[in-house]
Amino acid sequence: MLRIVLYPHPTLSFEAQPIVRVDVKLKKLIDEMFELMYEFRGVGLAATQVDLPLRMFVINESGQKGCGEEQVFLNPVLSQPKGTEEAEEGCLSLPGVYAPVRRPKQVHIQAYDLKGREIKQTVDGFLSRVIQHEHDHLNGVMFIDRIPEANRLEIEEKIEEVEVQYEEERREGLVGDSAAIEKGRREWLKRYCGG
Ligand code: NI
Numbered sequence: 618m619l620r621i622v623l624y625p626h627p628t629l630s631f632e633a634q635p636i637v638r639v640d641v642k643l644k645k646l647i648d649e650m651f652e653l654m655y656e657f658r659g660v661g662l663a664a665t666q667v668d669l670p671l672r673m674f675v676i677n678e679s680g681q682k683g684c685g686e687e688q689v690f691l692n693p694v695l696s697q698p699k700g701t702e703e704a705e706e707g708c709l710s711l712p713g714v715y716a717p718v719r720r721p722k723q724v725h726i727q728a729y730d731l732k733g734r735e736i737k738q739t740v741d742g743f744l745s746r747v748i749q750h751e752h753d754h755l756n757g758v759m760f761i762d763r764i765p766e767a768n769r770l771e772i773e774e775k776i777e778e779v780e781v782q783y784e785e786e787r788r789e790g791l792v793g794d795s796a797a798i799e800k801g802r803r804e805w806l807k808r809y810c811g812g
Contacts, residue, residue: 663754
């Protein structure tokens with residue numbers, strides 16, 4: 618069973634690795650990611666947020682099961698950023714933390730779906746922002762890393778609350794120690810990234 622990990626879980630700062638094989642289990646993991654995303658009212662979820670060191674994320678702009686379009690992106694590559702736009706963001710790994718983030722307005726995404734079909738899309742607006750936010754996760758980058766130091770002060774207290782929550786989860790044994798986390802990661806990498 619997957620669970621969403623909280624900041625500063627080490628996998629959130631891990632650089633996820635390209636997926637070289639898709640199997641039934643990976644499809645099940647993706648189903649579970651969608652379920653968690655809906656349960657916690659998100660519109661996107663990256664694999665590193667459920668402690669999987671793999672380059673993939675899921676999105677449903679509507680945030681509601683049975684509505685909108687479910688999109689799975691494997692090994693996404695972003696290019697051709699254009700323009701800038703600022704809008705408020707939040708993150709399921711940082712519950713209660715919201716802040717405006719400046720990002721390119723438009724980007725091009727190249728990726729693969731679960732059937733191995735290539736996805737090539739130029740996106741802007743809300744979808745562009747969600748894709749960039751989730752793609753950042755695969756590089757170990759959180760949205761708070763993109764906030765200028767001066768503005769970070771306002772959310773510092775909320776971030777600390779999440780850190781306290783994370784420590785509690787560790788004490789309760791919901792999160793393993795660093796050796797266990799690393800071992801788990803190695804197993805996933807061996808299975809899906811060819812070692
Ligand atoms: Ni996030």
